[in-house]
Amino acid sequence: MTKTTTSPTPARGPAEHDVRDQIVAAATEHFSRYGYEKTTVSDLAKAIGFSKAYIYKFFESKQAxxxxxxxxxxxxxxxxxxxxxxxxxxxxxxxxxxxxxxxxxxxxxxxxxxxxxxxxxxxxxxxxxxxxxxxxxxxxxxxxxxxxxxxxxxxxxxxxxxxxxxxxxxxxxxxxxxxxxxxxxxxxxxxxxxxxxxxxxxxxx
Amino acid sequence: MTKTTTSPTPARGPAEHDVRDQIVAAATEHFSRYGYEKTTVSDLAKAIGFSKAYIYKFFESKQAxxxxxxxxxxxxxxxxxxxxxxxxxxxxxxxxxxxxxxxxxxxxxxxxxxxxxxxxxxxxxxxxxxxxxxxxxxxxxxxxxxxxxxxxxxxxxxxxxxxxxxxxxxxxxxxxxxxxxxxxxxxxxxxxxxxxxxxxxxxxx
The missing domain is CATH 1.10.357.10 (Tetracycline Repressor, domain 2)
Incomplete structure (x- = not known):
């Protein structure tokens, strides 16, 4: 569940993949507990302890x-x-x-x-x-x-x-x-x- | 749309089939305009000009x-x-x-x-x-x-x-x-x- 195979946003540095993986892993955990439709990016940011702006640096939307x-x-x-x-x-x-x-x-x-x-x-x-x-x-x-x-x-x-x-x-x-x-x-x-x-x-x- | 092929309730007299057909035809018309899920038997009775009790004489429920x-x-x-x-x-x-x-x-x-x-x-x-x-x-x-x-x-x-x-x-x-x-x-x-x-x-x- 934690492999990242493609990167829709341009690479920003050597640690980019690790942070993306970290967000995806946390979001998978969060969605699987509370559901995808009902969760906003704000909820997600709060739950995983990142700022919303930081998440948007790596993913342009919840759908991404x-x-x-x-x-x-x-x-x-x-x-x-x-x-x-x-x-x-x-x-x-x-x-x-x-x-x-x-x-x-x-x-x-x-x-x-x-x-x-x-x-x-x-x-x-x-x-x-x-x-x-x-x-x-x-x-x-x-x-x-x-x-x-x-x-x-x-x-x-x-x-x-x-x-x-x-x-x-x-x-x-x-x-x-x-x-x-x-x-x-x-x-x-x-x-x-x-x-x-x-x-x-x-x-x- | 008006053929009646089976009768789940026992026959009650010679006009039974005609009345059942009439209810089904009116209900088809009504459901196709207002939807099945949202319509109650009361709505249906009012709309087709029969009493609710009269409809229940022929059909035991909306599902029927x-x-x-x-x-x-x-x-x-x-x-x-x-x-x-x-x-x-x-x-x-x-x-x-x-x-x-x-x-x-x-x-x-x-x-x-x-x-x-x-x-x-x-x-x-x-x-x-x-x-x-x-x-x-x-x-x-x-x-x-x-x-x-x-x-x-x-x-x-x-x-x-x-x-x-x-x-x-x-x-x-x-x-x-x-x-x-x-x-x-x-x-x-x-x-x-x-x-x-x-x-x-x-x-x-």
């Missing part, structure tokens, strides 16, 4: 802090998914593991902590840069598995790769998006196996 | 009226979907049309009228009988097309029919459920073709 927390959350989900895919043998099993890891790690991160989920929901509603970038990286990972499977002869090559990638992404999307996921609880048990089974049948050469 | 409106809305979507499927030649084309008709008619009915959408959202959140029955009928229609396709040799027969039906239903579900559909606007253009293409590839013998 939220974006960073969201980026970190999504990076954690993505790392779990990438690890699951890497550990699997062969493209079909990689795809199966990808479905399973997406559902499990999205559920874990978004719903263990209802208050952080609020940030993810804002991000998904408002199309924040952090979620768009995450969606693109998931699509890239998917395309990569598909390309490996075409190369190994496990998957068919007749359908254009872009079309296959987008179609499978649309099948995964309800389980990636936190706003949709909350309406799919009745199906999260069976969905990964059922959907990856269907997708693998659609890919047979 | 909402259920009937929801049943009618869903019956309309279902009729459109069934008609689209019937007009299509052969199981693969029937499946393609089913996806297209579900997305188009759900969008039309739920989002042309934002206030009636509120009823559908309550129904989906609270798992009303009307939506559960609708989901089951859509699953039955899907299973029927799959069975026809297995019989005609268009679709594979290795996977158990229940498994195939459930997997394809899970792919359709985000476009059937009004709460999920509202988060999928960016994809409704391409989704029917992409998803039915994928599903048909998964069904090839």
């Amino acid at each position: 802090i939220g974006e960073m927390i969201c980026t970190n959350c999504l990076a954690e989900i993505e790392a779990t998914v990438v690890a699951a895919v890497e550990q699997a043998d062969g493209p079909p099993e990689k795809l199966r593991r990808m479905f399973k890891a997406i559902v499990e790690s999205s559920l874990r991160l978004f719903f263990q902590d209802r208050k952080l989920y609020e940030i993810a929901a804002s991000a998904a509603t408002e199309g924040w840069q952090s979620t768009l970038a995450y969606e693109q990286r998931i699509q890239a990972l998917l395309r990569d598995i598909l390309q490996q499977g075409r190369h190994s002869g496990d998957f068919e090559r007749r359908t254009p790769l872009d079309e296959t990638t987008m179609a499978i992404y649309l099948v995964m999307r309800p389980y990636l998006n936190p706003l949709i996921l909350q309406h799919s609880f009745d199906h999260v048990e069976e969905a990964p196996a059922r959907l990856s089974g269907l997708v693998l049948r659609s890919l047979s050469p | 009226i909402g259920e009937m409106i929801c049943t009618n809305c869903l019956a309309e979507i279902e009729a459109t979907v069934v008609a689209a499927v019937e007009q299509a030649d052969g199981p693969p084309e029937k499946l393609r049309r089913m996806f297209k008709a579900i997305v188009e008619s759900s969008l039309r009915l739920f989002f042309q009228d934002r206030k009636l959408y509120e009823i559908a959202a309550s129904a989906a959140t609270e798992g009303w009988q009307s939506t559960l029955a609708y989901e089951q009928r859509i699953q039955a229609l899907l299973r029927d097309i799959l069975q026809q396709g297995r019989h005609s040799g268009d679709f594979e027969r290795r996977t158990p029919l229940d498994e195939t039906t459930m997997a394809i239903y899970l792919v359709m579900r985000p476009y059937l459920n009004p709460l999920i559909l509202q988060h999928s606007f960016d994809h409704v253009e391409e989704a029917p073709a992409r998803l039915s293409g994928l599903v048909l590839r998964s069904l090839s013998p």
Whole structure:
């Protein structure tokens, strides 16, 4: 939760990253206790013992802090998914593991902590840069598995790769998006196996 | 919008259906103007010129009226979907049309009228009988097309029919459920073709 991967404001000195990390860590703690929507930057400044002006030196708005927390959350989900895919043998099993890891790690991160989920929901509603970038990286990972499977002869090559990638992404999307996921609880048990089974049948050469 | 297909309370006489229809028609009109959540049975009684006691003679609660409106809305979507499927030649084309008709008619009915959408959202959140029955009928229609396709040799027969039906239903579900559909606007253009293409590839013998 404390990795900082991008810096939306220009660098101001060697200690910049450390202070940003410190603010993000404190804000994550504070939001997860009191909620994102209800907290102002003033509340946050008071709670973590910095001046409001000092926080604004590093983040231009509450959303900028939220974006960073969201980026970190999504990076954690993505790392779990990438690890699951890497550990699997062969493209079909990689795809199966990808479905399973997406559902499990999205559920874990978004719903263990209802208050952080609020940030993810804002991000998904408002199309924040952090979620768009995450969606693109998931699509890239998917395309990569598909390309490996075409190369190994496990998957068919007749359908254009872009079309296959987008179609499978649309099948995964309800389980990636936190706003949709909350309406799919009745199906999260069976969905990964059922959907990856269907997708693998659609890919047979 | 005025068809009444089921009657949850026992019949009370020959004019019963007419009065029930009249209440449902007036309530549909009233809810679609002022919203479902904000309207009480008293408001409704006053607006349509019946006594509250008279309305309670026919419906035990506001939800019972909402259920009937929801049943009618869903019956309309279902009729459109069934008609689209019937007009299509052969199981693969029937499946393609089913996806297209579900997305188009759900969008039309739920989002042309934002206030009636509120009823559908309550129904989906609270798992009303009307939506559960609708989901089951859509699953039955899907299973029927799959069975026809297995019989005609268009679709594979290795996977158990229940498994195939459930997997394809899970792919359709985000476009059937009004709460999920509202988060999928960016994809409704391409989704029917992409998803039915994928599903048909998964069904090839």
